[in-house]
Amino acid sequence: MADFLTSTHRSKWIFVPQDLKEKYKAANHRAKQMLEKYGATRVDVDLDGSLAYPELQSDVKDNAEKHSRSKPLKIDEEQLLRAFYEFKIQDVCDAFKFPRKIQATALIYFKRFYLQWSVMEHHPKDIMLTCIYTACKAEENHVSAEELGKGIDQDHQVILNNEMVVLQSLGFDLIVYSPYRSIDGFIDDMEDFIYSNNGQLQHLKDLHETAKMVADKTMRTEAPLLFSPGQLALAALRRSNEEHQVVDFERYLNKILSRQHPARPVSELTIYLNAIDQLVNKLVTPTAADMKHIDRKLKYCRDPGSHEKSKKRKHRSKD
Amino acid sequence: MAGAPYGQLNLDESPSWGSRSVDCFEKLEQIGEGTYGQVYMARELKTGEIVALKKIRMDNEKEGFPITAIREIKILKKLQHENVIKLKEIVTSPGPEMDEHGKSGGHKYKGSIYMVFEYMDHDLTGLADRPGLRFTIPQIKCYMKQLLTGLHYCHVNQVLHRDIKGSNLLIDNEGNLKLADFGLARSYSSDHKGNLTNRVITLWYRPPELLLGATKYGPSVDMWSVGCIFAELLHGKPILTGKNEPEQLNKIFELCGSPDEINWPGVSRIPWYNKFKPSRQMKRRVREVFRHFDRNALELLEKMLTLDPSQRISAKDALDAEYFWTDPLPCDPKSLPKYESSHEFQTKKKRQQQRQNEEMAKRQKLQHPQQHARLPPVQQSGQAQAHSQHWAGHNNHPMGNTGQAPLTTGGPSHHQYGKPRGPPGGPNRYPPGGNPNPSVGGYYPDRAGGQGGVGFSSGPYPPQPRAASASGPRGASGGYGVGPPNYSQSVQYGGGSGTAARGPNVAGNRNQPYSWQQQ
Numbered sequence: 001m002a003d004f005l006t007s008t009h010r011s012k013w014i015f016v017p018q019d020l021k022e023k024y025k026a027a028n029h030r031a032k033q034m035l036e037k038y039g040a041t042r043v044d045v046d047l048d049g050s051l052a053y054p055e056l057q058s059d060v061k062d063n064a065e066k067h068s069r070s071k072p073l074k075i076d077e078e079q080l081l082r083a084f085y086e087f088k089i090q091d092v093c094d095a096f097k098f099p100r101k102i103q104a105t106a107l108i109y110f111k112r113f114y115l116q117w118s119v120m121e122h123h124p125k126d127i128m129l130t131c132i133y134t135a136c137k138a139e140e141n142h143v144s145a146e147e148l149g150k151g152i153d154q155d156h157q158v159i160l161n162n163e164m165v166v167l168q169s170l171g172f173d174l175i176v177y178s179p180y181r182s183i184d185g186f187i188d189d190m191e192d193f194i195y196s197n198n199g200q201l202q203h204l205k206d207l208h209e210t211a212k213m214v215a216d217k218t219m220r221t222e223a224p225l226l227f228s229p230g231q232l233a234l235a236a237l238r239r240s241n242e243e244h245q246v247v248d249f250e251r252y253l254n255k256i257l258s259r260q261h262p263a264r265p266v267s268e269l270t271i272y273l274n275a276i277d278q279l280v281n282k283l284v285t286p287t288a289a290d291m292k293h294i295d296r297k298l299k300y301c302r303d304p305g306s307h308e309k310s311k312k313r314k315h316r317s318k319d
Numbered sequence: 320m321a322g323a324p325y326g327q328l329n330l331d332e333s334p335s336w337g338s339r340s341v342d343c344f345e346k347l348e349q350i351g352e353g354t355y356g357q358v359y360m361a362r363e364l365k366t367g368e369i370v371a372l373k374k375i376r377m378d379n380e381k382e383g384f385p386i387t388a389i390r391e392i393k394i395l396k397k398l399q400h401e402n403v404i405k406l407k408e409i410v411t412s413p414g415p416e417m418d419e420h421g422k423s424g425g426h427k428y429k430g431s432i433y434m435v436f437e438y439m440d441h442d443l444t445g446l447a448d449r450p451g452l453r454f455t456i457p458q459i460k461c462y463m464k465q466l467l468t469g470l471h472y473c474h475v476n477q478v479l480h481r482d483i484k485g486s487n488l489l490i491d492n493e494g495n496l497k498l499a500d501f502g503l504a505r506s507y508s509s510d511h512k513g514n515l516t517n518r519v520i521t522l523w524y525r526p527p528e529l530l531l532g533a534t535k536y537g538p539s540v541d542m543w544s545v546g547c548i549f550a551e552l553l554h555g556k557p558i559l560t561g562k563n564e565p566e567q568l569n570k571i572f573e574l575c576g577s578p579d580e581i582n583w584p585g586v587s588r589i590p591w592y593n594k595f596k597p598s599r600q601m602k603r604r605v606r607e608v609f610r611h612f613d614r615n616a617l618e619l620l621e622k623m624l625t626l627d628p629s630q631r632i633s634a635k636d637a638l639d640a641e642y643f644w645t646d647p648l649p650c651d652p653k654s655l656p657k658y659e660s661s662h663e664f665q666t667k668k669k670r671q672q673q674r675q676n677e678e679m680a681k682r683q684k685l686q687h688p689q690q691h692a693r694l695p696p697v698q699q700s701g702q703a704q705a706h707s708q709h710w711a712g713h714n715n716h717p718m719g720n721t722g723q724a725p726l727t728t729g730g731p732s733h734h735q736y737g738k739p740r741g742p743p744g745g746p747n748r749y750p751p752g753g754n755p756n757p758s759v760g761g762y763y764p765d766r767a768g769g770q771g772g773v774g775f776s777s778g779p780y781p782p783q784p785r786a787a788s789a790s791g792p793r794g795a796s797g798g799y800g801v802g803p804p805n806y807s808q809s810v811q812y813g814g815g816s817g818t819a820a821r822g823p824n825v826a827g828n829r830n831q832p833y834s835w836q837q838q
Contacts (some may be wrong), residue, residue: 008396137382137389140505145382163383164411164432168338172409174393 008173015225023115031118032072035301041120042302045161070301077294078119084286085124086220104178106135107219113169130162138174179215182233203246210240221279235276341412375432391501394478402469404499407435440492444485453694459552460649465496471634474538480504481519483544494652522567523557528628530568532590539628546623553612555695568595575626576603583627615642
């Protein structure tokens, strides 16, 4: 069977925390260097899908003046920006009433994309839309680019222009596994586990619903790049079970482990689940107000020209 | 702001993955052309490995990267099996590469995307159409078995191929057969609620339920196509060659009888049943038309060409059919003759000439589809005879085509067919587990190691033929006629020119974007 075990998701896109740190650092460093050298970081995606990087400014003096004004984003600022747009992805998907599966796919595409690019190079707003668009295609829930653009008041051409760079950055690995199906599976399994009578079935439903909401949050952390969908699902269920107290979770973990990996101790799994829990606890959802400062910074370092213009505009409004 | 290519930035860190450039390959020659795009034979510069490059056509796409290509990539990356073509990687040619028509308009991506496949020498139709070439029964069994094994794997993984036909079954010189062209394929699940389009599968291989407008269907659609191919291989030419959809249905009914609530419960509720139901009652004539087939072949064919899709045999059950376990047994792919590859000897000029000829033929054939004068396989005529010597005795008869080398060299090799059938099939004829690295048959070594394609674990599909047949009697391989120098181009990675020449294609639906609701 072709499944998660044989997937590119497992072989290529599950990392250890140190990997992620290094990748974020490398992308940030590259954009910083670009800003120093060229005074701008924006990577243009041409109409034909090819990429154009900033050119060396001929007027060095002018250039030096510019980049003294444009400060690059710090790694944690980049992280915050991504977090903001990841929240947005769920927002947009909810507005379109897309199934959770699409949301999860779009989020994972977005995360994978920014393992190799800095937000200073490709604006996360554009990439967010393209990730949603591509996820819809890949999950057989097609929405036209125009419709998607219209629904959120964005130029649909931007969505299409970025499609190639997104697909290439994903290495065309389009099948992703989300925790939701695993949650469904575990819930089915628990039904037998607790020999449920009707009352308990209702509890199980509550457990299920809360777990899905926990998973929504989990999807916005780094956990999907670090853990398998099954582990994410169990962590969500455990958290949900703390609230609903439907099953003896420890016993349940023992049961599934003895069935699937008799040699592996529960304690090992518990360490993973705890790590996922911690990531969920740490999750912050930046507000638009939080973003203001970072957003401005981003604008300036992506394209100092806009800085000039906005300055001029400011002047004008003062006059 | 435009301009500096990335390399000139000379920064330390570059994106660590993404797709390679097509410049890693040297295009050798075009080996196929269809509505989908061109297919090239190419050599990887670094390794010297020969591959096939299938260009993904990007023009005429309002919706960016074609959904059909997304499906094909997704499905091919998921499927790792020795009887499914291996997608090695995807490469891009960045930057504006003008297409042939010099078009550059619009907001479209003008760079090109190529899927890189392992190279295969032939396709089944191309082979079958070689003048003077005739398949032996063990060879047909061998191909059928591989076809069914690959298809069963697809179905177990919830993928419908939806364009099974000879030109999409590629064959290498190790005798391996692989399903290719998943451009119309899609994933399904038995609890799939949505409707699927019925505008799939090349007309001659399209099952009656699709022709009657069904939008809920499953793996059985592919099994009808397999039945058509099976009969075609034994019969020597395509069996149901309608010019249009009503005619196709009519031909099916003439062969398989008219459908009614008795032989196909629920048929009257299929959308266009009333429109297309035959005015007169027709009898099923499969056994009569194909009475020259042997008993087991006929029995299996009957089950494949069953009108009611719910009663049609599955790939898994077909693999268990007596046909594959009675003499002559399917031969070992490796024992099959190595046919000359068409590419190496063709000059560019010859190719162009040939393409022009094919174009002409295509135009003519589209107007008047003709039946091919293909040679039927060597097989016993008359009554089914399990006796091997009797079977072999007919082998030396070069049917029709004099001047070509006869199929068998005669001699003692015939007796090999008389070998006993091997251990009687137990409850399960396939050894459990045991598989298989889905490695590509020795011809081109597996390169895509990073894809996690290390053996799908013991799934419920039969991974390997049982030993008895894998090492089974060789076909009389010494005696194949070598085709004349101008045999037709035989490799098409789907949608090739020869494909189109062979009959109405999928009613043109490859050119049109599908409606998104019905897929």
